[in-house]
Amino acid sequence: MSTENIVNLMQDLGRNARKAASDLACVPDAKKVVALSSAATFIRQGCGKILLANQQDIEAAKANGVASAFIDRLFLDKARVEDIAQGLEAVASLPDPVGEVIGDWHRPNGLHIRRVRVPLGVIGVIYESRPNVTTDAGGLCIKSGNAVILRGGTESYNSSAVLAEYLVQGIKEAGLPTSSVQLVPTRDRAAVGEMLSMAEHIDVIIPRGGRSLTERVTRDSRIPVFKHLDGICHVYIDSSADLKKAVDITINAKLRRTGICGAAETLLVHKDTIETVLPEIIEGLITGGCEVRGDTVVQSLDARVRPATEKDWETEYLAPIISIRTVENLDQAIFHIGRYGSDHTESIVTEDEAAVDEFFGRVDSGILLHNASTQFADGGEFGMGAEIGISTGKLHARGPVGVEQLTTYKYLVRGQGQVRP
């Protein structure tokens, strides 16, 4: 497609989205529920068509020789399609954040001020090869009253297109504007550049994918970004940690699922607990199929421990590998996390309340846990319903990005003729 055509195409999507957003901002929740539930039904009914489109994507991807982990993210079967439909129903049933009064006060002059949640407007979601992001993100945006422009990975184009089509059918069924959800209808990569420049049409960009995608989007976007960079999550075992908790939490935090952003990547251990907890933890990790890399102290405990280098402390493995470092004290642990962490999620294992307070106060990450696994870093586990990702930025959305984080607020002020003296 020519540059001019891409620009025109994207500008049209932008204008349509802005218009749809304006209508969508005021619709009652019941219509949004109908839209998402109907979409779920259409997706179930259209499972065959979805799987066919997905098969085309898979074959093309295989022909291009992509990695098997990539194929796994791309792949859909009947069970995964059912998950997609249920996901939409779950989002439908969340409380509607729009219209919620989050502040309400009177002024001495009689003015009555309310602060009320409203949608952000238009959200741009740029994602890689997971077709389910089409409906996850689309559903969350609709529920929160936002129009959305979806730019899926080129490899999942056919799968995403069919899913988006059913989502739009659901929207139509509810009588909502069909441009509420638009999938960028071209694989041309120039469309992403244009999308990132449309600040007049898009209010926030959400990248969902690997680090290189997020970095590219953050670098090039003229629109604010809810970014999710690395999840270099830490477990710190304090001097007064309970042995069983330390073992259970570390092994769960690392190995329950290694590919999610809340998986622990580095274990920090207070020097006083090395001999009591570390042998059992190392044994459990290795038995669980985990490669263990450690500093010299850790290496001295078990011959199977490989040396950790500086690079290990700053690596998000997303794999069954862990780096373990011994620290002199809590202070050193906090310093390590500040230096190498990614402000995502960290856990302290301790029975000492003062240590918890210090850890909670001084570590500057979105989620801090005490005596619990880092794998709880998840919107669903937080009771927020579905999420569109975990934000490691500090502005607007921090931690899980659910329907509430996709809203802003406005002030509604009622008077009886007041003028300012």
Added chain:
Amino acid sequence: MSTENIVNLMQDLGRNARKAASDLACVPDAKKVVALSSAATFIRQGCGKILLANQQDIEAAKANGVASAFIDRLFLDKARVEDIAQGLEAVASLPDPVGEVIGDWHRPNGLHIRRVRVPLGVIGVIYESRPNVTTDAGGLCIKSGNAVILRGGTESYNSSAVLAEYLVQGIKEAGLPTSSVQLVPTRDRAAVGEMLSMAEHIDVIIPRGGRSLTERVTRDSRIPVFKHLDGICHVYIDSSADLKKAVDITINAKLRRTGICGAAETLLVHKDTIETVLPEIIEGLITGGCEVRGDTVVQSLDARVRPATEKDWETEYLAPIISIRTVENLDQAIFHIGRYGSDHTESIVTEDEAAVDEFFGRVDSGILLHNASTQFADGGEFGMGAEIGISTGKLHARGPVGVEQLTTYKYLVRGQGQVRP
């Protein structure tokens, strides 16, 4: 200064600020109160030195032939210095937002989740020739636990430097890190460019000044910006408006102070109320020294009304000029505001509750008022204490930016050894 020296200088400021922010995040409110109250005392005691520095700035500005409105913003006298001191004391006495629990719930698995306000970190404030921004912004940042890097206008350099010095003295008095407040110690404009690129050291940039400053900062910044663009505020007089309220509110909204962002710039009048309210309003405005520009209908009411052009609808006069347009209905008023407004503040004058609901629901501005003057668009008038500006952006901070808007949150999760199934 050479480019390399500027980079080194700014990087040093950035690193110092980041370090100070880390300490400042956890200090008890009492210390922040001491810092700001002491600074107020030092400023009162140092009034002579401040006025001397200000005189140098004024003379240099006059020698450069700047406009008299500019000189007025730059000018300090004893009363203005006292205002500055009192401003710091007022900020000191605000409730500390840091540590406030803004969410608190339990999960079925026993996890106890709290959402707690924490400082943003490091804030960069770039402002023009008002020296009082040094202490207003500095005080709000300290109170909210943030370190701040201040880049004042070159013309107010001497005045700002002395004020910043006293602020730092107050900080020292309280035993807080002196790098909590740093004024960029050079007039070199290259420092601004470097500042806008230091995303690793600065979390948010707040421009305070005219449109060209804000636009430049928004365009060039690699750091999120709390932006305040125009305040093209509207008053809409509905068909069922009360005559007296309509007159009082319009005249106050336009003329109480014409140079503030909450001043009304355009009046929209329902065609049914033109003959009842408009003659009196036009008379009041013109008597008050206001130039009135209107469409042909408005012109036909009073020979003194000049023709309004398309350009008038999109102009923030910040002066005693108003544009008046007649509309067919509420819908047309909402459309006009959406097209020409700046998402800042709009007021509807009506006795019809359904019209209020529609106006509040469909107009996408940060502040909407019913039967009250747009000049109430102010953090102080909202009961939020001092503000650093009014954000016309939608993300994170919308409307008045006070101490609360200078914070973010983190999740603190307490468990008893929970692992995720």
